[in-house]
Amino acid sequence: MAPKHKSPVRLRGHHLICLHFFNGEGYSPDFVANLRNVLERAEAGEQIKICEGADDVCSACPSLQEKRCLYSEDSEKEIREMDRAAIELLRIQSRVNISWPEIKKRMPEIFASWAGKFCRGCDWFAVCRNNKVFTLLLDEKAQSEF
């Protein structure tokens, strides 16, 4: 079946990791609906273009103002650091195209490292931690640290 969208799904670095734990929660009903749609497109096999800054998920976020994240005072800087770390861990480069299954394949080897650095202090930790995939991706040692 031909894809409904001509352009690839645009995702920033940290969304390549964090979106694996989406369970229907989000900042607003519009944000959730958009995120569900983005994930459906990725899961359906549309190519993902790695971008810098606000992406197709951020575009429906109430905290996005003039292409910057205003969720908190330091959020723009913090999420850009997360983007860089995710891209490095996943061994990809910004502005390249990749598929969602390829990213999924790389998650088991990189997730303990990611979780140890970013998850504990994250506002979404309680939500992600409840997702079975989160636990499945961590080995016993990493789990005992949470």
Ligand code: SF4
């Ligand atoms: S807890 Fe936060 S940093 Fe960790 S996967 Fe979830 S959203 Fe990402």
